[in-house]
Amino acid sequence: MSSQAKTSMITQEDEDHVREGMEKIRWISGPECPRCGSAFASPCKEKKPMPYRCRACRLHFSVRTGTVLAESRLPLTTWVQAIQTLTESQQETTFSTFSRRLGVSRKSARSLAERILQAWKGFQRVATIHKELDCAQPAAQLEVVPPIDASPEDVLRVVLGCEMHSPVPIPTVGVAMNAVPVSSPLAWSKKLSTTDAQRETSGGLVPYLRLTKSKLPPSEDFQTFFRQKMFFDQDWKPGSFGRELNIEKCKVIFDVTFRGVALGKVACELTHGPNRWQSNNTPNTWLHWPKKLKDLLELNDLSGSQVSITRSSSGLFALALGR
Numbered sequence: 001m002s003s004q005a006k007t008s009m010i011t012q013e014d015e016d017h018v019r020e021g022m023e024k025i026r027w028i029s030g031p032e033c034p035r036c037g038s039a040f041a042s043p044c045k046e047k048k049p050m051p052y053r054c055r056a057c058r059l060h061f062s063v064r065t066g067t068v069l070a071e072s073r074l075p076l077t078t079w080v081q082a083i084q085t086l087t088e089s090q091q092e093t094t095f096s097t098f099s100r101r102l103g104v105s106r107k108s109a110r111s112l113a114e115r116i117l118q119a120w121k122g123f124q125r126v127a128t129i130h131k132e133l134d135c136a137q138p139a140a141q142l143e144v145v146p147p148i149d150a151s152p153e154d155v156l157r158v159v160l161g162c163e164m165h166s167p168v169p170i171p172t173v174g175v176a177m178n179a180v181p182v183s184s185p186l187a188w189s190k191k192l193s194t195t196d197a198q199r200e201t202s203g204g205l206v207p208y209l210r211l212t213k214s215k216l217p218p219s220e221d222f223q224t225f226f227r228q229k230m231f232f233d234q235d236w237k238p239g240s241f242g243r244e245l246n247i248e249k250c251k252v253i254f255d256v257t258f259r260g261v262a263l264g265k266v267a268c269e270l271t272h273g274p275n276r277w278q279s280n281n282t283p284n285t286w287l288h289w290p291k292k293l294k295d296l297l298e299l300n301d302l303s304g305s306q307v308s309i310t311r312s313s314s315g316l317f318a319l320a321l322g323r
Contacts, residue, residue: 018076019051022063026160028253028267029292034066035059039292067161068115078102080152082112083159087152092144113145119159120148186230189308190214192321196307198289198297207294208271209287209307226285227272230311239271247273254309254319258296266290268319293321 023031031041033054040055050060064070069079081102085093099109148155188211190196195206213222220229227236231252239249249271256263269288276284287309289297305322312318 014077015075018080019063022076022156022160025157026063026162028251029265029290031061032291033057033059034061037291038295039290040295063160068119068159072111072115074104074108074112078104079112079159080156082109083116083155084152086113086116086145086148087150087155089147092146094144098145109145116155116159117146117148120150120155185313186311187308188214188216188226188230188310189306192302192305192307194303197301197303197305198294199301199303205298207289209289210283211285211287211309212283223277223284226270230309231270233315234270236272241271241273244271244273244276246275247271252317254317256293256319257321258293259300259302259322263292266292266319268293297321 030039031052032039033041033056036054036057036059038054038056041052041061042055044051044053044060050062050065052062053060059065064072064076069076072079082098085098085101095106095109095113098113099106102109102112104112190212192209196209198205198207211222211226213220216222216225227248231250234250234252236248236250239247241247241249249269251267251269253265253267256266268290270285271288272285274284276282300322302322306320307322308318308320310318310320
């Protein structure tokens with residue numbers, strides 16, 4: 001069977017299924033424009049010329065736009081198969097074998113390998129059986145396709161340009177935290193300051209919400225409450241923010257309401273720096289506004305309005321702005 005025949009066996013249903021999965025990985029809270037970052041995008045009729053159109057800058061885009069997949073005409077299904085082959089293989093693969101597995105030409109197989117390996121460069125070194133490969137070396141100069149020592153899910157996230165943490169084990173940050181499991185609901189609220197509400201100040205916009213003591217009970221230490229109680233079981237990873245090196249990061253999914261209007265689920269990044277209070281007299285835990293909420297805050301002045309974060313007894317989070 002020819003490579004063209006094999007590729008043509010991929011059904012539209014298969015391709016739509018893979019595309020929808022990639023979109024959920026790249027855009028947790030819905031499509032975002034790769035050019036301007038706006039979360040206000042409209043679906044295009046019959047997905048032509050592309051599935052989405054940005055309402056801010058009018059760019060037509062798809063899940064491929066702005067990634068190594070952008071200039072490729074190969075089906076997304078073939079890309080996923082290529083990633084699976086590279087990550088599941090325990091040894092080097094010849095380009096002839098690689099191309100036959102994918103049902104594409106040797107030229108297309110080389111192009112796929114080159115793009116995937118280059119996307120992986122700088123995140124984790126690609127190892128072959130005999131040597132470490134400098135991923136800057138074009139795949140066309142290789143005699144074989146080296147395996148990638150990682151999960152296909154991690155490689156796919158890198159190919160799509162998603163934020164990733166290295167799968168290689170690294171030391172934990174700071175001192176160990178004694179997380180306290182929660183069985184009852186937790187709540188926190190405060191009035192949004194002009195800085196919190198994304199109003200222009202002499203120091204410019206500060207794109208995050210500092211989680212202060214506010215209305216927490218006197219018995220609660222707000223410097224540890226959010227890390228040890230409210231978000232204790234989230235996937236915290238070592239990271240950095242600006243000049244801060246000794247911090248932890250995690251992504252939390254909130255059910256968000258904005259002035260009483262439900263926006264659905266939105267992913268927000270949290271950072272926790274155990275030494276922030278000692279170094280610059282600021283709360284240890286911050287919630288960083290995602291593009292979607294930052295745009296809304298800049299368009300609507302919520303200074304003085306309430307913001308609240310709640311955690312249900314089942315561990316679900318809600319974020320209410322301007323209630």
